[in-house]
Amino acid sequence: MANIYVTRLIPQPGIDMLIAAGHQVEVNPDDRVLTQDELLAKVKGRDAVLCLLTDTIDAAVCEAAAGCKIFGNYAVGFNNIDVPACTRAGIAVTNTPGVLTDATADMAWALLFSVARRIVEGDKYTREGRFKGWGPLLFLGGDITGRTLGIIGAGRIGENFALKSKGFKMKVLYSDVNPNPTLEKELGATKVDMETLLKESDFVSVHVPLMPETRHLIGRKELAMMKPTAYLINTSRGPVIDEEALVEALQKKTIAGAGLDVYEDEPALKPGLTECWNAVIPPHIASATLETRTKMATMAAGNILALLEGKRPPNILNPEVLPANLR
Ligand code: DGY
Numbered sequence: 001m002a003n004i005y006v007t008r009l010i011p012q013p014g015i016d017m018l019i020a021a022g023h024q025v026e027v028n029p030d031d032r033v034l035t036q037d038e039l040l041a042k043v044k045g046r047d048a049v050l051c052l053l054t055d056t057i058d059a060a061v062c063e064a065a066a067g068c069k070i071f072g073n074y075a076v077g078f079n080n081i082d083v084p085a086c087t088r089a090g091i092a093v094t095n096t097p098g099v100l101t102d103a104t105a106d107m108a109w110a111l112l113f114s115v116a117r118r119i120v121e122g123d124k125y126t127r128e129g130r131f132k133g134w135g136p137l138l139f140l141g142g143d144i145t146g147r148t149l150g151i152i153g154a155g156r157i158g159e160n161f162a163l164k165s166k167g168f169k170m171k172v173l174y175s176d177v178n179p180n181p182t183l184e185k186e187l188g189a190t191k192v193d194m195e196t197l198l199k200e201s202d203f204v205s206v207h208v209p210l211m212p213e214t215r216h217l218i219g220r221k222e223l224a225m226m227k228p229t230a231y232l233i234n235t236s237r238g239p240v241i242d243e244e245a246l247v248e249a250l251q252k253k254t255i256a257g258a259g260l261d262v263y264e265d266e267p268a269l270k271p272g273l274t275e276c277w278n279a280v281i282p283p284h285i286a287s288a289t290l291e292t293r294t295k296m297a298t299m300a301a302g303n304i305l306a307l308l309e310g311k312r313p314p315n316i317l318n319p320e321v322l323p324a325n326l327r
Pocket of ligand 1: 053075076077100284285286287288
């Protein structure tokens with residue numbers, strides 16, 4: 001029987017899987033992020049930890065967790081985990097790829113529609129009793145069908161998002177280190193450099209992981225390349241965009257708008273963002289459907305169980321820590 005800690009309440013089926021396998025499971029009962037001190041204390045003496053993207057798993061946590069075999073992250077993104085530090089400590093790290101691809105891509109579309117068609121602004125206006133009748137100039141937004149869609153990062157989620165544009169007959173550009181034959185075949189998409197993408201797209205959607213190379217990938221200079229009628233969508237990680245520069249662009253209307261699900265200093269927002277009504281700003285909920293979050297929970301639990309049972313976790317990020325026969 002292993003001793004497993006879950007850093008926050010997740011959908012019950014994931015927790016049930018761990019319990020049903022006969023393990024001793026402790027779940028943080030409070031629906032909040034643990035402080036770093038609490039996390040350091042709670043990982044002590046565990047065989048496995050199911051953690052979240054809001055937990056910072058650094059070298060100090062690895063040290064406190066001495067003897068722990070796995071950090072099973074409940075997210076596809078793992079920028080919250082110092083994977084090399086885990087590897088040095090001999091701790092496996094896993095994530096939850098694939099199961100949230102559709103939900104995240106769907107959300108990027110929801111943001112695109114909301115900001116281009118001014119849904120949130122219009123909804124607020126109606127609720128405030130200001131709707132006095134149809135008007136020819138009321139809430140003019142931007143066309144979507146037939147426009148140019150720019151995908152930055154054509155991996156799993158970027159590709160899924162782009163493929164969903166089919167019904168809108170869009171011209172698709174993408175920039176990525178690797179070519180994406182599926183997008184080229186299915187949509188006639190063209191791989192271009194970032195500058196061309198930013199200058200030519202009506203919608204720019206960001207789908208890159210957060211790494212040192214992608215921090216502030218979209219800054220002042222890149223925002224200035226975008227058309228004044230263009231919209232920026234981000235469902236990846238906040239620090240990929242220089243949020244201060246974005247607020248400035250939204251305030252000065254050098255771009256038409258932004259749909260953001262993620263923020264540079266989550267949950268804090270850069271000053272001025274909440275006053276920008278040309279931005280739609282939900283609270284990092286792209287994967288937040290009951291079905292998707294449940295699949296993430298069972299996938300994270302499945303990774304932990306596989307390791308504890310001496311099998312290769314399906315979503316292992318540092319296979320070098322596994323015994324040679326499982327790498
Ligand atoms: C992830 O899995 O990385 C998402 O941001 C969680 O919703």
